[in-house]
Amino acid sequence: MKKFTLFCGLVAACLCLAQNANAQYAGPIHRSGAYLADMRGNILSDHEVLNLIGEQIYDETYVGAVKQKKAGKTMIWTGLLGTGVGLAGVVAGSMMVAENAHKDSGNNVVYDNEDKAKTGAMLLAGGYVLSAVGGVLLDIGIPLSIIGKKRLNWVADDYNARKGLTYQIGATPSGVGFALNF
Secondary structure (H helix, E strand, C coil), rough: CHHHHHHHHHHHHHHHHHHHHHHHHHHEEEECCEEEECCCCCCCCCHHHHHHHHHHHHHHHHHHHHHHHHHHHHHHHHHHHHHHHHHHHHHHHHHHHHHHHHCCCCCCCEECCHHHHHHHHHHHHHHHHHHHHHHHHHHHHHHHHHHHHHHHHHHHHHHHHCCEEEEEEEECCCEEEEEECC
């Protein structure tokens, strides 16, 4: 009877150790920016994500979703910068043209300083172009980022749904515990 009790104890200990080895993935995963994270908020490496979600979903969805999210974010920030600088160019160019041009008695445009007026006109045109390019980048970057975010959320939701009901038996800070995760 002692051998049987010892054997059962060893088997139970091995099961506890085996369950604790997989405990870092016992909980759900979620999206954190353009990446997936565990329940503690630690960003999962690409290798960990591949092991969790499988090669097919990793190749077909996860890699593209991360690229979409990053590209969208980059386009949004570049678009905001371009739009801001472009609007500053429009304002500065308008002020330079307005300062150096006026109409004479014959309703003709006369320039006080033609070089400053030409520089202002170039700033004005460049500002319009830069603002337009920034707006296009925003128009493309926002949907791209949203689509990438939704795809990453889908990957996390799919993993969490497939995970289903799991249990964990093992050492806890207060002793030995049994956790049922669903």
